[in-house]
Amino acid sequence: MQVLVGGLTVGAVYALVALGMSLIFSISGVINLAQGGFVVLAALLAVALQGHLGLPLAADLALVIAIMVVLLAAVERVVVRPAVHRGNNERVLLVTVGLLQATGGLLLVAWGNLPYTMRPFNGTQSLHVAGASVPTQTLWVLGALVLAVLGLWWLLNRTDIGLTLRATAAKPDAARLMGVDVDRMRLISFSVSGFMAALAGVTIIPLTFAGYDTTTPYAVNGFIAAVLGGLGRLWGAVAGGLILGLLNALFGRFLSGTLAQVVAIGILILVLLVRPTGLFGASESRR
Amino acid sequence: MTEPLLRADGLSRSFGGVQALSEVSFAVLPGQIRAIIGPNGAGKTTLLDVLTGFTPADAGQAYLDGQPILGLPPHRLPGMGLMRTFQTARLIPTLTVRENVMLGGHHLTRSRFLAHGLGLPVARREERALRARADEILRFLELERLAESPAAALPAGLQRLAEVGRALAAGPRLLLLDEPAAGLNDSETLELASVLKAVRGKGVTVVLIEHNVNLVMSVSDAVLVLSAGMVIADALPEQVQRDPVVQAAYLGDR
Numbered sequence: 458m459q460v461l462v463g464g465l466t467v468g469a470v471y472a473l474v475a476l477g478m479s480l481i482f483s484i485s486g487v488i489n490l491a492q493g494g495f496v497v498l499a500a501l502l503a504v505a506l507q508g509h510l511g512l513p514l515a516a517d518l519a520l521v522i523a524i525m526v527v528l529l530a531a532v533e534r535v536v537v538r539p540a541v542h543r544g545n546n547e548r549v550l551l552v553t554v555g556l557l558q559a560t561g562g563l564l565l566v567a568w569g570n571l572p573y574t575m576r577p578f579n580g581t582q583s584l585h586v587a588g589a590s591v592p593t594q595t596l597w598v599l600g601a602l603v604l605a606v607l608g609l610w611w612l613l614n615r616t617d618i619g620l621t622l623r624a625t626a627a628k629p630d631a632a633r634l635m636g637v638d639v640d641r642m643r644l645i646s647f648s649v650s651g652f653m654a655a656l657a658g659v660t661i662i663p664l665t666f667a668g669y670d671t672t673t674p675y676a677v678n679g680f681i682a683a684v685l686g687g688l689g690r691l692w693g694a695v696a697g698g699l700i701l702g703l704l705n706a707l708f709g710r711f712l713s714g715t716l717a718q719v720v721a722i723g724i725l726i727l728v729l730l731v732r733p734t735g736l737f738g739a740s741e742s743r744r
Numbered sequence: 745m746t747e748p749l750l751r752a753d754g755l756s757r758s759f760g761g762v763q764a765l766s767e768v769s770f771a772v773l774p775g776q777i778r779a780i781i782g783p784n785g786a787g788k789t790t791l792l793d794v795l796t797g798f799t800p801a802d803a804g805q806a807y808l809d810g811q812p813i814l815g816l817p818p819h820r821l822p823g824m825g826l827m828r829t830f831q832t833a834r835l836i837p838t839l840t841v842r843e844n845v846m847l848g849g850h851h852l853t854r855s856r857f858l859a860h861g862l863g864l865p866v867a868r869r870e871e872r873a874l875r876a877r878a879d880e881i882l883r884f885l886e887l888e889r890l891a892e893s894p895a896a897a898l899p900a901g902l903q904r905l906a907e908v909g910r911a912l913a914a915g916p917r918l919l920l921l922d923e924p925a926a927g928l929n930d931s932e933t934l935e936l937a938s939v940l941k942a943v944r945g946k947g948v949t950v951v952l953i954e955h956n957v958n959l960v961m962s963v964s965d966a967v968l969v970l971s972a973g974m975v976i977a978d979a980l981p982e983q984v985q986r987d988p989v990v991q992a993a994y995l996g997d998r
Contacts, residue, residue, distance in 0.1 A: 636851030
């Protein structure tokens with residue numbers, strides 16, 4: 458039970474990373490490997506803003522969300538868009554790897570090589586559920602995932618922008634004919650994934666330590682989760698993240714943490730070999 | 745003399761050694777239904793592709809209301825009032841018919857992403873207006889009972905009709921239709937003819953590529969005939985029908 462709680466918590470963060478990656482991929486075909494790095498950036502921003510400005514929690518969260526939304530829009534406009542216009546998606550993939558490294562480097566310069574954490578939102582007390590102790594912060598993390606999923610569903614299915622986003626995801630060329638500015642759709646998808654990175658980073662940081670060297674694990678695990686769920690499939694990304702988190706926790710509990718990472722990569726390779734469309738991507742058409 | 749809404753000026757385009765278009769010039773007056781006919785391979789679809797920026801022209805320019813349109817990115821054209829449909833409909837297969845039609849009107853909405861993201865009333869109002877307009881168009885095309893079907897589930901002929909609806913939702917001044925009657929049966933073709941006349945009645949200018957001679961003769965105000973990439977006739981429908989050059993081109997007797 459305790460393993461389940463830990464696994465779901467980590468899984469929710471992977472799910473948020475994977476959700477952002479899958480959203481961007483479905484809309485623009487770009488695999489944004491830097492998404493995991495942005496989660497850590499959001500986490501450290503939250504720590505810094507709280508530490509230096511003494512902001513209350515709600516303001517801290519709102520400010521980090523605003524910064525990440527604007528920052529990722531800028532990243533799309535300044536880095537990704539020129540790359541997309543000039544090269545193919547494989548080359549853009551390398552650009553996002555560069556972005557991930559650059560994010561790690563920025564963190565090292567700005568925050569140094571120390572790991573950071575933050576006080577939990579509601580203190581350190583835990584709830585006791587079925588024999589397991591559940592930190593209240595876990596509920597914030599899971600709540601963030603639920604909020605992201607509901608928000609994204611609402612945006613995609615209940616708004617005009619969502620209609621154009623879905624159209625772009627299904628058939629970019631046809632959408633362009635309808636006057637949809639595909640560049641703008643990509644920018645929006647980056648902004649929304651910035652929102653998700655902020656939610657993930659700010660809610661998970663009280664439960665863990667983050668620093669410049671934790672960007673890659675988030676990026677890798679988020680990518681594995683996205684592939685597990687079928688890249689570009691939003692609900693698959695959520696399921697993939699949660700499954701990966703649980704597997705990680707199980708292997709970490711009964712074997713070792715290092716081995717858990719090997720197993721995760723093993724799963725990635727296995728999925729790509731046997732079911733490249735992901736566990737949930739069987740019947741529908743490919744992108 | 746009214747100014748033409750669309751003017752093509754010396755459009756040329758070759759693919760390898762094939763001259764698909766050779767100095768094609770013509771003008772379309774506002775409020776007209778202008779048919780473009782010609783044997784297979786005459787360059788009709790290439791002409792639409794060039795006009796809508798899908799295929800760059802080797803030479804020439806086209807003007808919409810005096811504004812040059814060649815070289816503009818395709819997503820700018822709906823905003824200028826120019827919409828087109830395709831021989832094989834390009835609906836978004838996973839969206840419903842109504843959503844596809846709503847998408848056509850999307851560029852008319854003004855509220856920005858932020859307004860939608862925050863669910864502001866202005867965005868909701870526009871969303872409702874867009875939906876109402878789509879339903880009105882679907883009623884006009886007698887497609888309302890299919891509004892909730894995924895576009896991919898429609899037979900090809902109805903997909904093309906839905907595509908006309910999507911183009912209409914954009915509130916175009918000029919509608920370019922590529923063989924809208926292909927795959928329609930006789931009664932559906934008759935219905936399409938009345939739809940086209942009603943569209944013209946609403947002040948929309950139509951350029952119609954069509955093989956169905958009956959449809960062309962019954963609805964069009966003027967007919968442009970292409971053969972081997974060249975304009976061989978540009979006249980009233982009944983004149984074109986009697987033109988020996990046109991008859992020769994269609995019978996391959998040249």
